[in-house]
Amino acid sequence: MEQNTENLSQVRHVVLVLSGKGGVGKSTITTELALALRQEGKKVGILDVDLCGPSIPRMLSVGRPDVHQCDAGWVPVYTDAEKSLALMSIGFLMEDPDEAVVWRGPKKTALIGQFVTDVSWGELDVLLVDTPPGTSDEHLAVLENLKKHRVDGAVLVTTPQAVSTGDVRREITFCKKTGIRILGIVENMSGFVCPHCSECSNVFSKGGGEELAKLTGSVFLGSVPLDPQLSSSTEEGKDFMQSFPESATFSAISSICATLLKSLGN
Ligand SMILES: Nc1ncnc2c1ncn2[C@@H]1O[C@H](COP(=O)(O)OP(=O)(O)OP(=O)(O)O)[C@@H](O)[C@H]1O
Numbered sequence: 640m641e642q643n644t645e646n647l648s649q650v651r652h653v654v655l656v657l658s659g660k661g662g663v664g665k666s667t668i669t670t671e672l673a674l675a676l677r678q679e680g681k682k683v684g685i686l687d688v689d690l691c692g693p694s695i696p697r698m699l700s701v702g703r704p705d706v707h708q709c710d711a712g713w714v715p716v717y718t719d720a721e722k723s724l725a726l727m728s729i730g731f732l733m734e735d736p737d738e739a740v741v742w743r744g745p746k747k748t749a750l751i752g753q754f755v756t757d758v759s760w761g762e763l764d765v766l767l768v769d770t771p772p773g774t775s776d777e778h779l780a781v782l783e784n785l786k787k788h789r790v791d792g793a794v795l796v797t798t799p800q801a802v803s804t805g806d807v808r809r810e811i812t813f814c815k816k817t818g819i820r821i822l823g824i825v826e827n828m829s830g831f832v833c834p835h836c837s838e839c840s841n842v843f844s845k846g847g848g849e850e851l852a853k854l855t856g857s858v859f860l861g862s863v864p865l866d867p868q869l870s871s872s873t874e875e876g877k878d879f880m881q882s883f884p885e886s887a888t889f890s891a892i893s894s895i896c897a898t899l900l901k902s903l904g905n
């Protein structure tokens with residue numbers, strides 16, 4: 640298949656968001672990082688290639704819009720009038736959300752290869768790519784495919800429990816083997832923020848992400864607590880970063896965003 644790398648030529652940084660397994664909050668972190676980067680005045684894009692469950696359109700309240708094509712490829716959907724946050728989701732192209740489950744490996748890989756380069760992003764500071772979770776052969780093929788293009792590196796999302804299961808270690812090994820730079824590790828669902836008094840309690844273990852970062856020589860980007868206000872915002876498609884600027888979770892995400900920008904050399 641012919642690849643059109645022109646579409647990424649005005650994208651300053653391409654960052655993959657990875658997790659060893661599903662449900663650790665990869666899509667949530669991708670969405671909040673995009674919103675935090677926008678608050679920093681950056682032009683941001685999200686490419687949602689999580690075939691297992693493309694959830695970013697719901698989190699950004701864009702539903703299932705009709706997507707259009709121009710000469711250069713698919714036109715992303717803009718979430719704001721200023722066009723500072725652009726989104727293209729594999730979900731926009733699926734008639735039936737359960738369709739991807741029956742696609743065979745080669746079809747998924749070919750589709751993603753094309754999808755990565757067929758979106759006409761225009762000028763962007765950062766493009767975040769929400770990838771499918773896991774380290775199955777198919778998943779690895781998808782990442783290999785993405786890596787052929789301009790990728791600055793990967794942000795690894797884990798939970799305190801997942802660190803001990805080894806899923807994230809396998810993801811780290813994969814990045815090292817394939818030469819994908821690890822920009823940093825985020826520990827999500829780290830402690831619980833009480834909705835009444837905003838106190839953060841460590842329900843599960845804490846600090847595993849930081850320890851793992853040290854062990855693997857990676858940057859620890861920070862931890863995000865389990866926050867009911869964050870989950871209801873993403874469920875309802877509300878901008879958490881705009882709605883809760885006083886919260887500990889807002890500070891945590893802003894700090895991760897600042898460290899990530901530093902990792903990218905900004
Ligand atoms: N820090 C958090 N606080 C509260 N809820 C969270 C947090 N992070 C994620 N969640 C919730 O956990 C659920 C799973 O999150 P999300 O969809 O982002 O995971 P994921 O890793 O992308 O999963 P998958 O790859 O399987 O789609 C969602 O309901 C989300 O609202």
Ligand code: SF4
Nearest residue numbers: 833834835836837838
């Ligand atoms: S953290 Fe404070 S407000 Fe929240 S449940 Fe515990 S005691 Fe109550």
